[in-house]
Amino acid sequence: MPVSKTAMQQSDNFLARIHIDGWLLSGLLVLMSIGLLTIYSASGQDMELIQRQVIRLAIGLVAMFVLAQVPVSFYRNISPFVYGIGIVLLLSVLIIGVTGKGAQRWLDLGVFRFQPSEILKLFVPMTVAWYISKDGMPPSFKHLMVALLIVFIPTILIARQPDLGTSLLIASSGIFALFLAGMSWRIIALFALLIGSFAPIMWLFLMKAYQKQRVTTFLNPESDPLGAGYHIIQSKIAIGSGGLTGKGWLQGSQSQLEFLPEPHTDFIFAVFSEEFGFLGVIGLLLVYGFIVGRGLIIASRCQFLFSKLLAGSITLTFFVYVFVNMGMVSGLLPVVGVPLPLVSYGGTSMVTLMSGFGLLMAISTQKRVMSR
Amino acid sequence: MNNRRQTIRDFTAESNLFLRRCLFAVLLCFTLILVVLNNLYSLQVEQFEDYQIRADGNRIKVIPVAPNRGIIYDRNGTIIAENRPVFNLEVSLEQVEDLDTLLDELQQLLELTPSDIARFERNRKRQRRFHPVTLIANMDEDMMALFSAQQHRFDGVAVEASLARYYPYGSALTHVLGYVSKINARDLNLIASWGAQSNYAASKNIGKQGVERYYEERLHGKVGYAQLEVDSKGRTLRILEQTPPQPGEDLILNIDIELQLYVQSLLADKKGSVVVSDPSDGGILAMYSSPSYDPNLFVNGISQKDYSKLIENNDRPLLNRAVQGQYPPASLIKPHLALLGLESQKITDTTHIQDKGYYQLEDVEHVWRDWLKRGHGKVDVQRSIVVSCDTFFYELAYKLGIDTIHEYMAQFGFGEHTNIDLLEESDGNLPSRGWKRARFNQPWYIGDTISVGIGQGYWTATPVQLVDSINTIINYGVKNRPKLLKASILDDLVITEPLNTAEPIRVLQKKNWDMVQQAMFDTVNTPQGTAFKAFSNSSYASAGKTGTAQLFSVGQDEDVDDLIIADYLKDNAMYLGYAPAKDPKLSVIVALENAGGGGSNAAPISRNVMDYWLGETH
Incomplete structure (x- = not known):
């Protein structure tokens, strides 16, 4: 293959050598910067918080970089094993886990606490992709059923902790992989129907009181303006009062006066919308759209089925984060505790997200190595 | 060979199918983004003015006001659990220009210890913005006099009065009254199970044991609200409207505090308990378990040292x-x-x-x-x-x-x-x-x-x-x-x-x-x-x-x-009696641990109680 040595391609080659996708990385860095600016405002100019977030982002970037260096075939080979380990960890959380904020999500490892449901966000799509890619696509009915089992075992275990947000994300990551693998439309319709009829059962038997309360509050926030509906109402006031152009950075009265709940974590989108307005929101959505688009391009360009499915699933799940968070903060969806990815303050979820992008980068750059 | 060709053909088909699905996914994402954007457009552009007005309205803050806890009396109307005013020195951080200098000067004036400062720093991190932070809880009179004379020097520092539970008879009634203490995570669950979250919005303490716990819902009262106008920095400008809280019910117990104190004196240095009741209605006239402890320790948060002392005491005062x-x-x-x-x-x-x-x-x-x-x-x-x-x-x-x-x-x-x-x-x-x-x-x-x-x-x-x-x-x-x-x-x-x-x-x-x-x-x-x-x-x-x-x-x-029998294996001495034999006015149980024979050790205490209750004083 003849190689022309323009400056652009040189830098491209350098990035390719260290397995980094330049486009994707720029998108992520822009998001992170927006996040830091908004956290600074939302936390009342708390530099300590910013420092901690910068450290987390750095850890995330390092994780991404390291994971990008590993050959994709390795990920493929370890998929079923790490999945098994993940399930064992989830079971041990239910049995010996540490309870925090009313839910049992953590394993206490002495030195630090560890949330196994986080790593399953990656292990589940990996395993589904591994399983489907063994036999090619579209999957047969039998394979589809097994793959669904792979998805729903951890989903149910996590929903029982209870952690509705994470179980939703894991279920969608698995289902996206199946969807991209060509799961037939008839079965998709069947599932939509099943989920529809499952909802009342969840309501009656599976959901805890606080989860039910979130749903009732979502349906009618004004019913409890000083209690649970408070979050949604305040958040909508913040967003709405931002208007077309916003009140300006550090000028949002809702967030500055602490009318907003958790303004720098799950509800940061409300702060952003208040201060940067509808135009700012369109800008933010363009950045997210760019990242999702780039992810799907990577997915469709690579040769191997495993890589395609995994890359596609990671990208679409990232979009689900964005949609669910924006939806809940603006009152379209019930509050389920999903952060705005790479913008919200904190969390293990940031490291998981960046690890996902690490896999994506491994896929994007190593396809060339493999196709030689 | 044939097999290999099959794979290659599949690969193309797979790739196309995948591409179609990707395109569909893009379409789906696009639709969802449009839904979000449409919703935001309606909030930020169409209803902008409504929300702007509501955001201004948010300058009016509704804050809950805690009700006063019910007072507890003995059968003769003597107060056995009350609310005493306490004075805390509080710092409003947003009004302080140089906190370090301020703390230095206060430290000199009031002789604050490094641990006072450390506690303040901890409180400061925990406190919400625009809420004053407590520097000294429960100031004594000397300290208040000292501070009041110099108050003009300290902007943003003020003495705030609040009410705190107090048990005037201390350890005499611990096992009857129990105590109130800070609301913790478990209490929050309990309050949630009563559906009373908003009623406790301003409350700091909750009954943990004894009568305070059993009658918590009656003693607590009903929360009130005050509408405050706040400025753009969140400081209170004036009170617009108030719904005053309803104080909790006052309770009268069957306990006779004089008898209770007498029983306590009889059980000094003993391990055991005495219950005195009125046989005509089952009312408990006295109930004392020895050893006991001072419930006031728990009200403002017991120190780790005091708590370990109680826990590690082999005579188990908490029981x-x-x-x-x-x-x-x-x-x-x-x-x-x-x-x-x-x-x-x-x-x-x-x-x-x-x-x-x-x-x-x-x-x-x-x-x-x-x-x-x-x-x-x-x-x-x-x-x-x-x-x-x-x-x-x-x-x-x-x-x-x-x-x-x-x-x-x-x-x-x-x-x-x-x-x-x-x-x-x-x-x-x-x-x-x-x-x-x-x-x-x-x-x-x-x-x-x-x-x-x-x-x-x-x-x-x-x-x-x-x-x-x-x-x-x-x-x-x-x-x-x-x-x-x-x-x-x-x-x-x-x-x-x-x-x-x-x-x-x-x-x-x-x-x-x-x-x-x-x-x-x-x-x-x-x-x-x-x-x-x-x-x-x-x-x-x-x-x-x-x-x-x-x-x-x-x-x-x-x-x-x-x-030769070890102390903790010695017999329990007990006496169960009533007096007078005809038309009894009281019944008494005396149960002493490891004290020997009941007739010689427990009966005399019972007699003291009966003498006292049937004697001249009553």
């Missing part, structure tokens, strides 16, 4: 022995068993035995000893209670059988809550075949029944259960069970509380009950009675029963007197 102490009832339940024997016609008033000092079943080698080695000689049911003859009751228990005993003693309330108004109460244990099967997976043996005849073996009871049972005997089966709360005050009206009643025990022959009461009278008033000495020369006639519970089994060939 409320009056309702949580589970002791073998020993001879105290002989009247109850005698009553059962008579009512079930297993014995009559003339049934008697020859007591040789021990009891033995046919064909069984095991020997059950009487406490009197040489035996009591000829004993009928009357004398068996007066001299507390064990052998008579070994045989009676054998005749009755465990099922009958269990059924009747359950009617007296053994093995179950008395429903006294305390959540800490223990059940004790009234053994049965089913219980032993479930607990030890063993059948019930005859020998087990024999021990139950003298209130030993698997049988345990709490002092409050025992005093309740004697009230039932006094009242011929009618049950007015123990209760601490006498009345409550609502809008200056005293409302008497309903009694703690329960299904009465059916009286088959009244003379059987008279006979048992007479035997308890004779226990105190005839020279052979086990409580005669303790009550000699008293100005009233009382009735009662002594009890000495063995915590240590003596081997078949050993003699108790020859053994």
Whole structure:
């Protein structure tokens, strides 16, 4: 293959050598910067918080970089094993886990606490992709059923902790992989129907009181303006009062006066919308759209089925984060505790997200190595 | 080769299918983004003006105001739990220009310790913005005077008054009143389960034990609200509107504080408990568990050091022995068993035995000893209670059988809550075949029944259960069970509380009950009675029963007197009595741990209590 040595391609080659996708990385860095600016405002100019977030982002970037260096075939080979380990960890959380904020999500490892449901966000799509890619696509009915089992075992275990947000994300990551693998439309319709009829059962038997309360509050926030509906109402006031152009950075009265709940974590989108307005929101959505688009391009360009499915699933799940968070903060969806990815303050979820992008980068750059 | 071509063809098909699905996914994402954007457009552009007005309206803040907790009185109107004003030094950070200098100057003026400063720094991190941070909790008068004189130098620092719970009688009433303390995560769950989150929006403390816990919802009151106008920095400008909080109910207990203090003095340096009740209604006149502790320690958060001291104390002051102490009832339940024997016609008033000092079943080698080695000689049911003859009751228990005993003693309330108004109460244990099967997976043996005849073996009871049972005997089966709360005050009206009643025990022959009461009278008033000495020369006639519970089994060939027994294995001394014998005004249980014989150790304390209550002061 003849190689022309323009400056652009040189830098491209350098990035390719260290397995980094330049486009994707720029998108992520822009998001992170927006996040830091908004956290600074939302936390009342708390530099300590910013420092901690910068450290987390750095850890995330390092994780991404390291994971990008590993050959994709390795990920493929370890998929079923790490999945098994993940399930064992989830079971041990239910049995010996540490309870925090009313839910049992953590394993206490002495030195630090560890949330196994986080790593399953990656292990589940990996395993589904591994399983489907063994036999090619579209999957047969039998394979589809097994793959669904792979998805729903951890989903149910996590929903029982209870952690509705994470179980939703894991279920969608698995289902996206199946969807991209060509799961037939008839079965998709069947599932939509099943989920529809499952909802009342969840309501009656599976959901805890606080989860039910979130749903009732979502349906009618004004019913409890000083209690649970408070979050949604305040958040909508913040967003709405931002208007077309916003009140300006550090000028949002809702967030500055602490009318907003958790303004720098799950509800940061409300702060952003208040201060940067509808135009700012369109800008933010363009950045997210760019990242999702780039992810799907990577997915469709690579040769191997495993890589395609995994890359596609990671990208679409990232979009689900964005949609669910924006939806809940603006009152379209019930509050389920999903952060705005790479913008919200904190969390293990940031490291998981960046690890996902690490896999994506491994896929994007190593396809060339493999196709030689 | 063929196979390989298949794979390649599949690859193209796969790639195309994947691409189609990707495109569909992009379409889906796009649609969802449009939905979000449409919603945001409606919020930010179409309804912008509405929301802008509401955002300005948000300058008006609604804050909850905590209600004052109900006051608790004793039966004579003496305050036993109150709310005292406390003064805290609070710093409004947004009004302070140079915090370090300010702290330095305050430190010099008020002689603050480094730990005060450290606590302030901790509070500062935890406190929400625009809420003042406490620098000194509970200032004394000297400190307030010192600060007030110099206040003009310190912008943003002010003395704030608030109310804090205070128990003027300290350790005397700990196990009755319990205490309030800071609301923690577990309490929050509890409050949520009551659906009372908004009612506790401003409350800092909650009842944790005793009456404070049991009547938490009545004592707490109803939260109020104040609408404040705040400036753009969140500072309060003025109060626009107020819904005042409704204070909690004031409660009047059956407790007589003077008697309670007297009982406390009687139990100083002893381990045990005394419960005094009014047999006419079951009201608890005094209830003290020794050792006790100062409940005020818990109100503002107990220090780790003080708490470990309480936890590590081997005498277990945190235990409320009056309702949580589970002791073998020993001879105290002989009247109850005698009553059962008579009512079930297993014995009559003339049934008697020859007591040789021990009891033995046919064909069984095991020997059950009487406490009197040489035996009591000829004993009928009357004398068996007066001299507390064990052998008579070994045989009676054998005749009755465990099922009958269990059924009747359950009617007296053994093995179950008395429903006294305390959540800490223990059940004790009234053994049965089913219980032993479930607990030890063993059948019930005859020998087990024999021990139950003298209130030993698997049988345990709490002092409050025992005093309740004697009230039932006094009242011929009618049950007015123990209760601490006498009345409550609502809008200056005293409302008497309903009694703690329960299904009465059916009286088959009244003379059987008279006979048992007479035997308890004779226990105190005839020279052979086990409580005669303790009550000699008293100005009233009382009735009662002594009890000495063995915590240590003596081997078949050993003699108790020859053994040196460790302190914690020494007998429990108990006395259960009432006075006057006719128309009783009080019933008393004294239960002393590891104190020796009941007649010589517990009965005298009971007499002191009766002397006091029936004496000139009352």
